Amino acid sequence: MSVKVLIPTPLQKFTNNQATLNLEGSNIVELLEVLDSTCPGIKARLCDDKGELRRFVNFYVNSEDIRFLQGKETALADGDEVSIVPAVAGG
Helix, strand or coil, rough: CCCCCEHHHHHHHHHHCCCEEEEEEEHHHHHHHHHHHHHHCEEEEHEECCCCCCCEEEEEEECEEEHHCCCHHHHHHCCCCEEEEEECCCC
């Protein structure tokens, strides 16, 4: 199953400046493993040392925040779109 992953500009240095990748994964955890094997070092920017998603990085599956789904265990289906969105603070 192929999932389209939207990569934010600050992380595109890990993807050879590609804004989108088509990867395989049945859930977010698997997708992150495939992403890191394809783009070494990117997972360290998305997950902490324990493998938990960093709280300042938001993940969306088809525009739905995974925090309101099943978190990193959120299932993925063929054709889904996963957006990685760094939190922005202002003031």
